[in-house]
Amino acid sequence: MSVTDTRPVAPPGVRAHTVGRAEDVPPGEGRAFVAGGVQVAVFRLRDGSLHATQAACPHAGGPLADGQTDPDVLVCPLHLHGFRWRDGSSTGDAGPLTVYPVREVDGLLVVDA
Amino acid sequence: MTVLGGRPHGLTSLAVDDDLDPRPRLVVVGTGMAGARFVEEVLERGGGEQFRITVLGDEPHGTYNRIMLSPVLAGETGEDEIVLNSHDWYADNGVQLRAGVRVERLDTAAKLAYASDGTAAPYDHLVLATGSYSFVPPMAGVRRGDGELLPGVHGFRTIDETRAMLDAVGRCRRAVVLGGGLLGLEAARALQGHGVDVDLVHAAPWLMNAQLSREAGAVLERSVAALGIRVHLDVLATEVLGEGHVEGVLLRDGRRLDCDLLVVAAGVRPHTDVAVRSGLEVERGVVVDDQLRTDDPDVYAIGECAQHRGEVYGLVAPAWEHARVLADVLTGTDPAAEYHGSRTATKLKVAGVDVATMGMSAPERDSDELLVVSEPKRGVHLSVVVRDDRLVGATLLGDTRRVAALTQAFDRGSALPEERIRLLVDLADGPAEVAVADMPADARVCNCNGVTKGAICGAVADGCGSVGAVMDRTRAGRGCGSCKALVAQVVEWAADGDVAEDPAAAWYVPGVPLAKPDLVAAIRERDLRSVSAVFAALAPGGKEDARSKTGLTSLLKTVWGVDFLPEKDGEFINDRVHANIQRDGTFSVVPQMKGGVTTPAQLRRIADVAERYEVPMVKVTGGQRIDLLGVRKEDLPAVWADLGMPSGYAYGKTTRTVKTCVGSDFCRFGLDDSTALGIAMETRFQGIESPAKVKMAVVGCPRNCAEAYVKDVGVVAVGTGRWEVYVGGAAGASVRKGDLLATVGSPEEVLTVAGRFVQYYREHANWLERTYDFVPRVGPARIRSVVVDDADGTCADLDAALQRSVDAYTDPWGQDGPEPATPGQFATSLPLLPLPQVPVR
Ligand code: SRM
Ligand SMILES: Cc1cc2nc3c(=O)[nH]c(=O)nc-3n(C[C@H](O)[C@H](O)[C@H](O)COP(=O)(O)OP(=O)(O)OC[C@H]3O[C@@H](n4cnc5c(N)ncnc54)[C@H](O)[C@@H]3O)c2cc1C
Ligand code: SF4
Ligand code: FES
Numbered sequence: 001m002s003v004t005d006t007r008p009v010a011p012p013g014v015r016a017h018t019v020g021r022a023e024d025v026p027p028g029e030g031r032a033f034v035a036g037g038v039q040v041a042v043f044r045l046r047d048g049s050l051h052a053t054q055a056a057c058p059h060a061g062g063p064l065a066d067g068q069t070d071p072d073v074l075v076c077p078l079h080l081h082g083f084r085w086r087d088g089s090s091t092g093d094a095g096p097l098t099v100y101p102v103r104e105v106d107g108l109l110v111v112d113a
Numbered sequence: 114m115t116v117l118g119g120r121p122h123g124l125t126s127l128a129v130d131d132d133l134d135p136r137p138r139l140v141v142v143g144t145g146m147a148g149a150r151f152v153e154e155v156l157e158r159g160g161g162e163q164f165r166i167t168v169l170g171d172e173p174h175g176t177y178n179r180i181m182l183s184p185v186l187a188g189e190t191g192e193d194e195i196v197l198n199s200h201d202w203y204a205d206n207g208v209q210l211r212a213g214v215r216v217e218r219l220d221t222a223a224k225l226a227y228a229s230d231g232t233a234a235p236y237d238h239l240v241l242a243t244g245s246y247s248f249v250p251p252m253a254g255v256r257r258g259d260g261e262l263l264p265g266v267h268g269f270r271t272i273d274e275t276r277a278m279l280d281a282v283g284r285c286r287r288a289v290v291l292g293g294g295l296l297g298l299e300a301a302r303a304l305q306g307h308g309v310d311v312d313l314v315h316a317a318p319w320l321m322n323a324q325l326s327r328e329a330g331a332v333l334e335r336s337v338a339a340l341g342i343r344v345h346l347d348v349l350a351t352e353v354l355g356e357g358h359v360e361g362v363l364l365r366d367g368r369r370l371d372c373d374l375l376v377v378a379a380g381v382r383p384h385t386d387v388a389v390r391s392g393l394e395v396e397r398g399v400v401v402d403d404q405l406r407t408d409d410p411d412v413y414a415i416g417e418c419a420q421h422r423g424e425v426y427g428l429v430a431p432a433w434e435h436a437r438v439l440a441d442v443l444t445g446t447d448p449a450a451e452y453h454g455s456r457t458a459t460k461l462k463v464a465g466v467d468v469a470t471m472g473m474s475a476p477e478r479d480s481d482e483l484l485v486v487s488e489p490k491r492g493v494h495l496s497v498v499v500r501d502d503r504l505v506g507a508t509l510l511g512d513t514r515r516v517a518a519l520t521q522a523f524d525r526g527s528a529l530p531e532e533r534i535r536l537l538v539d540l541a542d543g544p545a546e547v548a549v550a551d552m553p554a555d556a557r558v559c560n561c562n563g564v565t566k567g568a569i570c571g572a573v574a575d576g577c578g579s580v581g582a583v584m585d586r587t588r589a590g591r592g593c594g595s596c597k598a599l600v601a602q603v604v605e606w607a608a609d610g611d612v613a614e615d616p617a618a619a620w621y622v623p624g625v626p627l628a629k630p631d632l633v634a635a636i637r638e639r640d641l642r643s644v645s646a647v648f649a650a651l652a653p654g655g656k657e658d659a660r661s662k663t664g665l666t667s668l669l670k671t672v673w674g675v676d677f678l679p680e681k682d683g684e685f686i687n688d689r690v691h692a693n694i695q696r697d698g699t700f701s702v703v704p705q706m707k708g709g710v711t712t713p714a715q716l717r718r719i720a721d722v723a724e725r726y727e728v729p730m731v732k733v734t735g736g737q738r739i740d741l742l743g744v745r746k747e748d749l750p751a752v753w754a755d756l757g758m759p760s761g762y763a764y765g766k767t768t769r770t771v772k773t774c775v776g777s778d779f780c781r782f783g784l785d786d787s788t789a790l791g792i793a794m795e796t797r798f799q800g801i802e803s804p805a806k807v808k809m810a811v812v813g814c815p816r817n818c819a820e821a822y823v824k825d826v827g828v829v830a831v832g833t834g835r836w837e838v839y840v841g842g843a844a845g846a847s848v849r850k851g852d853l854l855a856t857v858g859s860p861e862e863v864l865t866v867a868g869r870f871v872q873y874y875r876e877h878a879n880w881l882e883r884t885y886d887f888v889p890r891v892g893p894a895r896i897r898s899v900v901v902d903d904a905d906g907t908c909a910d911l912d913a914a915l916q917r918s919v920d921a922y923t924d925p926w927g928q929d930g931p932e933p934a935t936p937g938q939f940a941t942s943l944p945l946l947p948l949p950q951v952p953v954r
Contacts, residue, residue, distance in 0.1 A: 026935040028645075028682025032942045041942070046645055046657060046682070055942070063698035063942035066686040070624075070657040077686040077694055082659070092578035 018108050025050075025109065030065035030074075035100070035113040041065035042102055042109055043074065051085050052102035052111050058095035116212075117192055117272055118175025118199035136165050137237035139443070140226055142216045142387065144170030146179055147416025147432035148242030149198045154440035156206055163444060166208045167234055169226070171243075173213035174272060175199040180429060180561075180593045182275045183296075183462050187303035191848075192272060218390035221409045238443060241399055241407075241414040243384035245427070246270060249377050250291070252362075253352040265359030266375045269300050278376065282307040285374040289313075289362050291350055292378035293320040295459060300376045301342050302465055311342045312370050314362070316379070318347045324459060324470040328487060329508050332494040336466040336511060339492070345370075383418040383425055398425040403451040405439045415439055422454055429592055430560050431455035437563075458520060458560055460513070462593060466492065467513040471523045473498045473506030481505070484533050495537045502529060504536070517599050521556040549599075549606045558599050561592020566603055573607040580604050621880050622665055624658025625651050629879060633672060642673055644683035663688075664880035667766055670802040671875050675921045681935045687764035690939060691925040692749055695742065698943045700749060702741040703763035704756050705799065708773040708791035708811075709737030709819075715758065722755050736763070736770040736808070737819075747939050753926040760926045762800050766881070768807045768871070771795040772820065776813035776830070783813035785830035790860045791819075794828075797864055798871065800925070801918050804878040804887075807871060822850050825884040826867050831856070836863050840870050840896070841888025849885045852893035855901045869900040869908060872915040 019033035019042065030043040032055045039055040041064045053074065057064050062078035069075070073082040073091060081094040088097035101112040139155070141148045152168060160166070170176075176198040184190035203210035215229040225233040247268030249255060257263055265281070267274050282304060290301040293315030305311045315322075319330025320337065334344050345364065352363040353375065361371040383398040394400040394408045398420030405413045405421070415435035417427060426432065434455055441450035458471035475498065476483045482499040491511060497519070498506035504522040509515060515537060522529060522536070529536060552558075554567030564587045577583040580601045584590045590597040621629040625647065632651070641647045644665045649655045666683040687693050692700035704719070719739055723731045729743035738761055744752055753760075762769055773791030777783035791811035798809070810821040811828040821827030823844035829837045835858055842851030855866050873896065878887040888896060898904035900911065933939060 024937055026681065026937070028680060029935060030942070031937050031940055060696070061698075063694075065942035066689075066694065066698070068659040068662055068682065068685070070659040070662075073659055075659045078696065080660075090576065093576035093582065 014112050016110050016112050018105075019111050020109050022104050022107050022109060028069065030067060030069070032063065032065040033109070033111070035111040038100075038113045040100055040102075040111055040113060041067075042111065043069055045069055045071060047071060050102045050104060050109070052100040052113075053083070053088065054098045054100075057081065058090075058097055064097075114173070114273075116173050116175075116200070117177055118196035118202075119173070119212075120200045120204075134165060136163060138235055139164035139166045140234055140236035140239045141166070141168045141242060142170075142226065142240065143242035143244055143384075143416070143418075144168055144172060144174075144176050144198075144210070144212060145242060145244045145416065146176070146197075146429050147244065147436055148240070149176035150433050151240060151242060151415060151436035151440060152203075152206075152208055153198070154436050155444055156208075158440055158444040158446045160440070160444045161207050164238075167211065167236075168203065168208060169211045169214045169216050169228060169234065171213070171215045172271060172273075175202065175210075175212070177272055178592070179270070180462075182269070182272065183299040183303060185272075186269075186275050186278060186300065187306050188279075192276075216387050218387060219393075219412065221391055221393075221412060224411065237411065239412050240439065241388060241412065241418055242416045242432075243387060243418045245381035245383045245417045247274075247377055248380045248382045250350070250379050252350055254355070255353040255377075263353055263355060263359050264357065265355065265373060266353065266377065269296055269376055269378050270381070278304070278374070281374050282309055285309050285372075287312070287372045288374040288376060289350075289370050289372040290376045290378060291315075291362075292380065293317070293344065293346070294323060294378065294380070295321065295461060297376075297378035298337065298466075299462060300378050301337075302340065304374070304376070305340065305342055309374065312345065312372065313337070313342055314345045314348060314350055314364065314370070316347070316349050320344070320346070321468070321470075324474060325468075325508055325510070326474045326496065328485070329474065329494045329496065329510050332487065332489050332492060332510055333466065333468065335489060336492040340465050381417070381427060383420070385418060388414065388418075396420055403453065404442050405435055405452060413439055413443075421452065424454060426455060426457065428455075428457050428459065430457065430563065433562060433592075456523065458523065460516075460593065467509070467511060469507075469509045469513045469516045471507050471520060472504070474508055475506075482533065484537065486534075486537050497533070497536050499529060499533065504529060507536075517552075517558075520560065521552055524557045525553065525555065527553070549602050552603075558603055559587075559589035559592065559596045561596075562588040564589035564600075569600065569603045570607040573604060577604075578608070621668065622658070622661035624648070624656070624661035625665070626653065627651065629668075629877070632668070633876075636669065636672055642669065642676065643678035644669065644680050646678075663766075667802055667804065667880065671918075674917050679934075681938070689934075690746060690749055691760055691764065692744065692746075693764035697743075698941075699743045699745055701763065702744050702749070702752055702756075703734065703736075703738055703761040704758035705761040705795075706738035706758075706770075707795040708771055708788055710773070710788060710792065711739075718756055718758070722752055725755065726752055734763070737772045738763075738770060746941050746943070749939055750931070750933075759924040760800070765800070765802075766805050767803055768798040768801045768809070770808060771798070772808075772810040772824070774812045774818040776811075780813055782816060783830070784832040785813055785834065785836070787811040787813035787819070787828075787830055790828065790836075790863060793860060794864065794867065797868070797919060800922050801871065801875075801915075803871065803875050805881050805883045807874070807884065809867070820844060823848065824851065826870065827851050828863055828867070834858055836860070838863055838866050838870075841884045841893070843883065843885035845883075847883075847885050849889075852888055854893070854897055865912070866900060868915045869911045870896065872911040872918075873900055876911075876914075 017035035019035050025031045025042050025044040028046050030041050032041050040052050041055040043051045057076040059081050062076040066077045067075050075082050082091035083097040088099045103110050178195040178197050181195040217227045219226050224236050227233050247270045267278050287310045288304045289312045290297050291314050301311045301313045319327050320333045349365045350362045351365050354361040359375045363369050385395045388395050388399040399414035399418050401414050401419045401421050405415050416432035438450045438452040441447035461468040485496040487494045493511035496508045503526045507519045552566045556566045558566050568587050572583045572586040577586050583604050590600045619628050621632050639650050647665050648657045662683045663685045669677045681689050726748050728741045732740045734740045771791040771794045773788045776787035777785055807825045809826040810819045810824040812819045812821040813830045821829050823842040827839040827842050837856045838854045839851030840854045843849045
C-alpha cells in the first residue's frame, strides 16, 4: 500500500466488534455503525447476505449507507459511483472502497475491523 | 452582443505584469482553434510554470469550436455547446486573455507586439495563430462605399457571422450561396433547413472539386438537387444587385438569381497581414520550417495561417498537430520535435448527404489502381485509389459505413485485402464490432484530435466507465464530432460491454431487457407488484440491479397506484426519507406552498422551525417556495411535524410546483385569475409519480412573468376567459418553448387537458425523459390528436387513470413521520469523518 493511499486501514490487530442487532439493518438497505473507532456501513442484501464497507464514499464522502445495492455492487447516493462488493473496486473511476468482513452471531452483527 | 464563453464582469482577465517575474513571456496571437489548443498543449506540459502566457484575439469571445458553426447555423446545436475555452478557463489556468484586441504588427527587433488598443505587448516567443478569413471574390456591388459588405451579404467563418445569418433567416425567403465546397454545401443545407429557398453557385464544373472526382461530383450534385437545392455549376457570379440591401446576383452567363441573403463561401485566405507588416516571409501563408518557426527565430506560426513545405491546410487536424509539435519544442519536452505534414480527410456534417473523403480522388500514376462502385440512382459513389498496395485515397458518397476501416488503412498505410472490392463493400456484412476488434491499436479513431484506438482502450483500462468519460479524458469526439459513433463502439468493445451509457438504450431500465410498453404489459400480465418481484420474473437470471430499482419503483407506482407493494430499498434515498440529499449527507426540506402563495402564519412556522433545528440556510427557491437546507436526517420527522405543512415534493420524480403570477386580482395587465388556477392545478396534481419531474406554471397574460412558456405544462391567460395550454417547455439544461396543445375556455378544461397530457406522458415516456424530450419525440401533433381530439378513443381512460392517482394522494410527511417505515429509516448515515460542510449563511 502506498503512502498516498488514504483508505481507513484496519489496525494490525484486526478485532471483531459487535456493532448492533441483526434487525437494525432491514432487507435491501444499509445502516451506519461504529466498529471500534471505524465508521462502517453494513448492508443486508435481498438474498440475505451481509456486507460491510467504509461508511464515507471515497469519491466525495457520500453517506454510503444511503446507497442502493444489488448482488454485485453498491451505488453511492451522491454521484452514483458504483463499487464492487467483491473487492471494493470502483466500476467507474472513483477510488476503491475498503470492505470489511461481517457476520451475524446470535442475532448480533459482528464486523472485523 | 453576448460574448460566447464570456464572463459577466468583463471581456478580459486582468493580470498584473510583474517585472520581477523571471519567466519568459509567451504571446499567442489568435484565440481560434490552433491558438487555444497550443495553449492547452503548453499547459499540459507544465508550461504554465515555465512561461507567462498572454493570448490576444480579435474576436471578443472565448475559444469556440469553429467546425461546429455549421450545426449551429442549422439550428441543430446551441452556441453555448460549442464553447471550448471560456474566458473563465483562461483565467483559471493563469493565462492572460485579451479578447477583442487585434494585433497590428510586431517589432521583431524590440520583440513587441503592437495591438489595436494602442498597447505593445513584450514577448520572448510569439506564436501567430491567426487562421483565415472568408475570401470574397471580386464582384461589382458586393461592398458599399465604406468597404463594408452590402447588408445581406455574409461570410461564414465566425460566430458573429453565423449569428447574423441566423438572425436573417427569419426574414428571408431566398438565399444564394456562392461556393460548392464543403463550407458552401453545409451552409446551403443549413439555410434550407430554416425553410429558405436556396440557390448554390459554384465556379468549378463539379461540386467539392477539391476533394471529389468529376463522377463523384456528379453523383453528389444529384443528391443535393434532390434535397431541393438548385445547383448552378461552372459559372461565376459577377455582380451583386441591390441598393441598401442585397436583392440578387448576376451570373456571368447573364442569368439573374433573386435573393435576400447572400452567403459567400468561396474559399478562405490565410490572415497574413500581421506577418507581412512585420517583415516576415509570406507566400500564400506565413512560411514556417519543420519546427513551425518563421524566418524570425522567436516567431512561430501554426494553423491555417501557416505555410509548411508549400502546403496551407484548411482543416483542424493539421492545426492541432502544429500545436502539439510546437508545444513540445517550446516547453523543451521534445526540443527536436518536428512536423512533417498531414494527410487530410474530410466529412460533410449537415448536408443530408453523407460524404467522406481522404487523400487523392483519382489515380495520378499509370500504376495506381482505381476501384469504383457507382450507383448514381441511389446517390452512392464509392472509390479508392491504391498505390503499391497502400490506400492513398478514398471517396465515400451516400454510404459512409466503411469510413472507419478505410481511414484506418489510409492513416497507417496497412496492407489491403487481396480482393480490393472488400475495401468498399462488406461482402460478409459482418457486425461493426468485428471491425473494431480487428482495428490495430494505433489506428486513428478521432482524426481531429489524433486519438488512436489504443489511447481509448487505455482510458477505459484506467477506469473511464462511460463514453463521455473517455471523450473527456482523450478528447476523442470533441472536434467535429463525426467519429462519436465509432468512439462509442471502441469504448464498448474495450470495456467488454461494461459501459455506463447502456447499449440497450431502448430498455426502460438497464437491468431488465424490455422497452417500456413490453415491461408494463409483462408487469400487468404477471401481476408483479414489487421491485423484487419484477427482478425475479423478468431480469436475466432473476438478478437484481441497483441502477434499475428507482425506475422500476416509479413505474410500479404508476401502474398499480395504491396496490403497489413498497420496498424501501427500491427507492432512491430521497424518496425513502421524502427529502433531497445534500452533499454532506444532510437533507433539504421544501414544504408545499401552492402557487407560491403563503401566509404570515406559515412564514412564522417556517422561521420557528429554522431556528429550532439550527437550519444552516433558508432560501427562496427558483420554484417560488422556501427551502430549508442542511436538515439532519434524524430531525426530519420532527421538522415536518412542527411545520405542519405538506411536502412540496422537491425531491421526487413527480409533479412539483405550479408557479403563478399575481394575475387579474392585482396586476394591471392580468387577463384572468392565474393564481387561483395555479393553486387548483397544484392541488389536483400534487405528488403524482412521473417518469421525470413535471413543473408547471400559470400566467395571467402573455407577458409570462412566471415563465409558463418554458414549463413542462404552462398555462397562459389570453383574455375573454380563454387559456392556452403549452407542453414540453424547458428552461433548465435545455431551453425550449413549449408547444401549444390547446386553447380552452375555462379553468376546468385546463385541468382536464393538462391532466390528460400528464397521464399520457406518464404512460409513454421513458424513465427520466423530461417532457422537453418526450413532446418532440412523439410530436405535438400526435399528442394533440390523442389528448384533445381523442383520436385513439383513449381520453376517458386517461382521465380515469389520472383520477385514480389523484385519489391515491397522501402526504408522505404525514405518513411515516410518526412511525418509521423500516427500522432506522431516519438513522444518520453521516460518517464521523470530516466532510465538506454546506456553508452556513
Ligand atoms: C432549490 C432549487 C434551486 C434554488 O435554490 O432555487 C433547485 C435545486 C436543485 N435542483 Fe433544480 N432547483 C430549483 C429549481 C429549478 C428550476 C426552476 C424552476 O423549477 O422553475 C429548474 C429549471 C426547470 C427544470 O426543471 O428544467 C431546475 C432545473 C434542474 C435540473 C435540470 C433538469 C433538466 O432536465 O434540465 C436539475 C438536474 C436534474 O434534474 O437531473 C436540477 C436538480 C436540482 C437538485 C435537486 C440537485 C440534486 O439532484 O440534488 C437541487 C437540489 C437542492 C435541494 O436539495 O433543495 N434542477 N431547478 C430550486 C427548487 C425549486 C422548487 O421550489 O422546487
Ligand atoms: C463553418 C465551418 C466548418 C468547418 N468544418 C470543418 C470540418 O468539418 N473539419 C475540419 O477539419 N475543419 C473544418 N473547418 C475549418 C476549421 O475550423 C479551421 O481549420 C480551424 O478553425 C483553423 O484554426 P486556426 O486557429 O488556424 O484558425 P481560426 O480558428 O480561424 O482562428 C484564428 C483566430 O485568430 C484571430 N485573429 C486573426 N488575426 C488576428 C490578429 N491580427 N490579432 C488577433 N487575433 C487575430 C481570428 O479572429 C480568429 O479568432 C470549418 C470551418 C468553418 C468556418
Ligand atoms: S443550479 Fe446546479 S448547483 Fe444550483 S441548485 Fe441547481 S443543481 Fe444545484
Ligand atoms: S460521494 Fe459517492 S459518488 Fe460522489
